Amino acid sequence: GQSLEQPSEVTAVEGAIVQINCTYQTSGFYGLSWYQQHDGGAPTFLSYNALDGLEETGRFSSFLSRSDSYGYLLLQELQMKDSASYFCAVRDTGFQKLVFGTGTRLLVSP
Amino acid sequence: SQTIHQWPATLVQPVGSPLSLECTVEGTSNPNLYWYRQAAGRGLQLLFYSVGIGQISSEVPQNLSASRPQDRQFILSSKKLLLSDSGFYLCAWSTSGNEQFFGPGTRLTVL
Numbered sequence: 001g002q003s004l005e006q007p008s009e010v011t012a013v014e015g016a017i018v019q020i021n022c023t024y025q026t027s028g029f030y031g032l033s034w035y036q037q038h039d040g041g042a043p044t045f046l047s048y049n050a051l052d053g054l055e056e057t058g059r060f061s062s063f064l065s066r067s068d069s070y071g072y073l074l075l076q077e078l079q080m081k082d083s084a085s086y087f088c089a090v091r092d093t094g095f096q097k098l099v100f101g102t103g104t105r106l107l108v109s110p
Numbered sequence: 111s112q113t114i115h116q117w118p119a120t121l122v123q124p125v126g127s128p129l130s131l132e133c134t135v136e137g138t139s140n141p142n143l144y145w146y147r148q149a150a151g152r153g154l155q156l157l158f159y160s161v162g163i164g165q166i167s168s169e170v171p172q173n174l175s176a177s178r179p180q181d182r183q184f185i186l187s188s189k190k191l192l193l194s195d196s197g198f199y200l201c202a203w204s205t206s207g208n209e210q211f212f213g214p215g216t217r218l219t220v221l
Contacts (some may be wrong), residue, residue: 038181
């Protein structure tokens, strides 16, 4: 089986930097993905890491350490619109399906 | 470009009534298709996934079923809804298995 752990909530102020951590336990591993979901909306894909290291996409970066079964999403220059839930997800062994973490709610204040 | 449609957007149904939610994808062929349910303030629970027409894998035993009658059509059904079936139902598609694209979702309330 697979399990993923994320903090339930993170708070920050506009313009700050925030890091959302994800640790996972899996029997196999194909990569770590991150999704953003605003209240009432559908999840949208943010990033995917298959190899160790940092992937940068604009204000968002995602990091993976396979040896530590750990990854994080880094959000820089926070904006109010970044207030949302963020989910990490791992692809299940041998199947084209994802197992999602429980999500981290990010609250950005002025 | 690819698009995914789900309908209806919201649905209120009495306990014991049937359910049919439809999802269609445009702009891609032979996608993997997924049904998820999300309870309020919770994570995503995978219900069913399909890698091809007529091929359905069930993740959680329950009173729901899924069908894929066409390559880009995925249907979620129930013969008799339970109160516990309330939630936000999301359809998604993928070709790589790593990146999934979600539809707008159906918010179901069972009374």
